Amino acid sequence: MKRVFIDTMGCQMNKSDTERMLGMLSYLGYDETKEPKDANLLIINTCSIRQLSEDKAFSEIGTWGQWKKRGKDIKIVFSGCVAQQKQREIFKRAPYVDLVIGTHNIYQLPDLIKRIENGETRICECPDIPYGEKDIEIKRVKSVNAWIPITEGCNNFCTYCIVPYTRGRERSRLPETIIKEAKDALSQGFKEITLLGQNVDSYGKDFKDREYRLADLLTELNALEGDFWIRFVTSYPTDITDNLIETAVKLDKVCEYFHIPMQSGSSEVLKKMNRRYDRETYAKIANKVREMVPDVTITSDFIAGFPGETEEQFEETLTAMDELNLDYSNTAAYSPREKTVAAKWTDLYIPEDVKTERLRRLNEKNMECCLRSNQKFVGRELEVLIENFENHKGKNVVTGRTRNNKIVHIPCEKDLTGHFVKVKIIGAKTWYINGEIID
Ligand code: SF4
Numbered sequence: 001m002k003r004v005f006i007d008t009m010g011c012q013m014n015k016s017d018t019e020r021m022l023g024m025l026s027y028l029g030y031d032e033t034k035e036p037k038d039a040n041l042l043i044i045n046t047c048s049i050r051q052l053s054e055d056k057a058f059s060e061i062g063t064w065g066q067w068k069k070r071g072k073d074i075k076i077v078f079s080g081c082v083a084q085q086k087q088r089e090i091f092k093r094a095p096y097v098d099l100v101i102g103t104h105n106i107y108q109l110p111d112l113i114k115r116i117e118n119g120e121t122r123i124c125e126c127p128d129i130p131y132g133e134k135d136i137e138i139k140r141v142k143s144v145n146a147w148i149p150i151t152e153g154c155n156n157f158c159t160y161c162i163v164p165y166t167r168g169r170e171r172s173r174l175p176e177t178i179i180k181e182a183k184d185a186l187s188q189g190f191k192e193i194t195l196l197g198q199n200v201d202s203y204g205k206d207f208k209d210r211e212y213r214l215a216d217l218l219t220e221l222n223a224l225e226g227d228f229w230i231r232f233v234t235s236y237p238t239d240i241t242d243n244l245i246e247t248a249v250k251l252d253k254v255c256e257y258f259h260i261p262m263q264s265g266s267s268e269v270l271k272k273m274n275r276r277y278d279r280e281t282y283a284k285i286a287n288k289v290r291e292m293v294p295d296v297t298i299t300s301d302f303i304a305g306f307p308g309e310t311e312e313q314f315e316e317t318l319t320a321m322d323e324l325n326l327d328y329s330n331t332a333a334y335s336p337r338e339k340t341v342a343a344k345w346t347d348l349y350i351p352e353d354v355k356t357e358r359l360r361r362l363n364e365k366n367m368e369c370c371l372r373s374n375q376k377f378v379g380r381e382l383e384v385l386i387e388n389f390e391n392h393k394g395k396n397v398v399t400g401r402t403r404n405n406k407i408v409h410i411p412c413e414k415d416l417t418g419h420f421v422k423v424k425i426i427g428a429k430t431w432y433i434n435g436e437i438i439d
């Protein structure tokens with residue numbers, strides 16, 4: 001019996017890669033196990049966005065390495081963004097790893113696994129040029145929402161970000177491949193399709209043979225049969241076109257939700273980050289989305305303590321969150337990443353204690369914004385897609401999301417996972433809203 005365990009770290013893109021790897025491995029006879037001790041093949045799918053998650057990856061495979069040293073017959077694969085970034089260096093730190101496979105190469109996995117099964121060790125496959133995509137089965141994690149990557153990589157080179165180095169230059173997947181994946185997911189019972197990319201709004205810019213952009217893809221997906229919702233993340237502010245917003249409003253299955261990272265409220269910091277907008281431009285875009293998309297939720301990302309950030313510049317971030325009425329933000333303290341431009345500005349690094357304190361204040365502001373945003377919905381009737389059913393402190397509860405991505409908790413005796421229900425919103429907390437089913 002061949003069993004594979006995959007530990008997936010980081011973003012949805014990695015989770016999607018894991019679903020693809022599991023699909024390919026099933027053809028080699030591998031079943032997935034959630035228990036690393038039961039596996040013959042152990043894969044770590046790493047994230048390099050922060051040092052902490054890179055350190056966690058090495059610590060986890062250290063345990064696997066110990067098992068191997070004690071004679072357990074296992075193969076260890078190191079994949080994902082840290083693999084793409086560090087390549088052969090990984091063998092220095094973890095000599096027991098059998099295969100290092102970069103983000104551009106996952107479609108080569110079956111051939112590489114066969115080679116390590118046949119006794120080859122220390123294979124490193126991480127070329128900079130992406131290996132061609134193959135039509136493969138995807139073993140989706142059972143859920144309501146299917147994530148479908150539409151672009152990979154990024155051309156923006158924000159000065160703090162490792163993605164262009166680990167995922168390469170931006171490439172759009174063919175619409176026919178994406179539509180086929182969406183149809184497959186819908187036929188398996190998925191009720192929501194989320195299109196995924198570092199910068200989804202630039203989808204199609206690299207097609208040489210056609211004029212086809214995100215708005216066209218949304219239109220084709222919206223025309224597929226069935227009851228389902230469509231979302232797309234992440235949007236780069238200045239790439240959001242009027243045509244995209246108008247299309248999103250017009251299409252009934254496309255949800256009223258935009259994730260538009262701002263990163264800082266200070267125009268000077270944004271310039272140092274190499275973001276292609278200033279505070280005013282971002283505000284214009286966010287306000288336009290609010291005006292054009294009724295009931296829209298806008299979420300964002302922010303970094304606290306970017307090199308050289310002054311107290312005044314940090315406070316501009318807090319005021320921006322308020323002024324723009326952002327509904328929710330992902331927050332993080334700046335973490336220097338090797339190879340990036342900002343990592344070289346060591347003399348401008350903000351002391352750890354100051355970064356931590358700024359992150360605390362950023363989180364506090366985020367909580368205020370979330371609660372305010374959630375309170376807007378109290379008394380409203382909204383459609384909710386139920387995502388799970390659980391017993392919480394002795395009470396049965398279903399949890400789902402509204403079209404505008406609000407999490408709703410609803411007392412309910414029945415497991416309604418995968419159903420759309422009409423809900424009256426009766427209360428608001430910081431991270432979710434409470435509702436009651438009305439039909
Ligand atoms: S837009 Fe900037 S932050 Fe986002 S993935 Fe590209 S380089 Fe990184």
